[in-house]
Amino acid sequence: MHPATPPTTGTPAVPVHRTPVRRRRLIRGMLAAVVALPLVLGAAGCGGDEDASTDPNAPVKLSVFWWGGEARAKLTEEALALYTKKHPNVTFEKTWQANQGYFDKLATLTAGGNPPDLFQIDDNYLAEYASRSTTLDLTPYKDSGDLDVSKFPKSLWQYGVVDGKLAGLASGENTQGLVYNKTLLTKNGLPEPTTGMTWEEHIAWAEQVAKKTKVPGTQDPSADYKAFWVWLRQQGKDLYKGRELGFTAEDVTKWFDLWKGARDRGATPTPDVIHEGNATDITKQLVVTGKAGTSWVWVNQMPELKKNTKDELGVIAYPGDPSAQWARASMYWSVFKGSKHKDVAVDVINFLANDPEAVKILGTDRGLPSNLDLRRVVSDDVTDPAMKQSIQVESDLAQKFGEAPQVPLKGHSKVRAELIKAAENAQYGRISSAQAAEQFIAACKSAIA
Structure with a gap:
């Protein structure tokens, strides 16, 4: 079932962006370490999550890859710059290109052992990359609240599940x-x-x-x-x-x-x-x-x-x-399973979906915002009559949508x-x-x- 169209008046109460997940996990890890110090000493040779073991203020550079035109590139770069402004230790190596040839390039990067930390993908390829164990399972982050889908239509985030694992987060909705x-x-x-x-x-x-x-x-x-x-x-x-x-x-x-x-x-x-x-x-x-x-x-x-x-x-x-x-994901953000900074990468896609400033910057370029509260805010700012028409039609249809189908097969x-x-x-x-x-x-x- 899809929630009703958000109210037409008032500004939704949106929580401020929280402490990055990597830092929160570090704090939880430190507390656990104090409680279980003898166990830690006894297992000194064991490895752990690379993100959790690093200084939360240490420099992090994430590679990001997406397709689109110059307008999308400008908006995406502006939103990523906002993340860096709020988290100065995190910077981005950005690459984008036209849709044609994008998945050939992504396949080459993946096969060559140099995939981006964050990449854009659609439902034509999500199952294929998930089946190769290329995409990080985002389910634990969703369950902990580090990846917040509470304001998403249920079938929209579920349309990113492949074989029981959340392989991608919808960056927008379409039908x-x-x-x-x-x-x-x-x-x-x-x-x-x-x-x-x-x-x-x-x-x-x-x-x-x-x-x-x-x-x-x-x-x-x-x-x-x-x-x-x-x-x-x-x-x-x-x-x-x-x-x-x-x-x-x-x-x-x-x-x-x-x-x-x-x-x-x-x-x-x-x-x-x-x-x-x-x-x-x-x-x-x-x-x-x-x-x-x-x-x-x-x-x-x-x-x-x-x-x-x-x-x-x-x-x-x-x-x-x-x-x-159904509420189709117009496209997704996925995280590379082998990323050295997977927790930070997840925090970035959570930011792009749920931070009010970031969502307003990105607008409707990747479809209607997935966060229903913020969708209303963005809709109010749209001046293009054709886009207003699109938003109205999809808002009307949202009340009639059925359950999402499974993500297409490889x-x-x-x-x-x-x-x-x-x-x-x-x-x-x-x-x-x-x-x-x-x-x-x-x-x-x-x-x-």
Whole structure:
């Protein structure tokens, strides 16, 4: 269950940032040492936690690695500088790059024995890195309160759990959004789509739009794993179940056939245009290039879409029961299990999520703040109308969200790519829906093996 939207007035009472976890553990360790001095003397040769045995004021340098553009880099560097201001002995070696090639670089650093202390990751790779024992289990820090998730939606922090271990802390929240061209509809006297429409109702609506405007009503999302995943959950299935796929070839066939019917009715673009939507980035989605009335995106991508069109855009949940959607971690912060300063690294990610000044600096760049009290503060400061729209829609949907699914398995990125390949084979009519589904299942099983 998700808490209700925070009150609209007043400033939330947020505790001041506490003594760094490393120092607190040192104090507890000193007290324990006094009580158990004979035991300590008897075990003088035993090793201990490297963080806990060091001077809490000794210099610490943490390496941090993330992806994003210059705007994200500026905000992140400013927030890390604030941490250093409050903890002068801690400094950062910062590295960032564009999303493309990021995980290749992270894999190289990890394989070379030189991974960053702190790194950004998403749900496409979290299980993979956790299964390699690359990520530190944050559960003990959460249980002790050193990593505070008390103000997070429960399903948001739980979406970082892999095999019973908390592998990453959500740096922000996001969910799926169906974006539509409101100007096109208004100009032609057509109704706007609404949350709760069935998939069949959505396709019928899109067909109506196409007939009236000559613009296909909706992008065909049969290659979009986000849409497929939501649809599966509405059928009582899921993308993954334990260490296996959560769906069958019959499910995939039904999904592909649903959209074949939509294409046959002219509700979607032609395969070449559908492919264009599949292959381009967010700035060239069909809803902003005028080649379809809707696009299937993440809610927090509204501002980027809006920059690329003069038309007014609207956004709602995907078709069907909205409880199939969930509070998805837009991305995570993870700590390298072998970090020499793991306690300090955990304290940094706790700071980035829960310190009022840091959260205001970071804003909505990585999604809506995970801390619900601070989310309201940040929302009040947002001036971009498209981002305000995103925040409002996600706040409304938060009251309808269901339980989070398990974090995707290792090989998820390959599963996503194989869905595009299979869907496009069906879209172009190269093979039947059933044949495409069988090929997809076989490729998926190989990817997650």
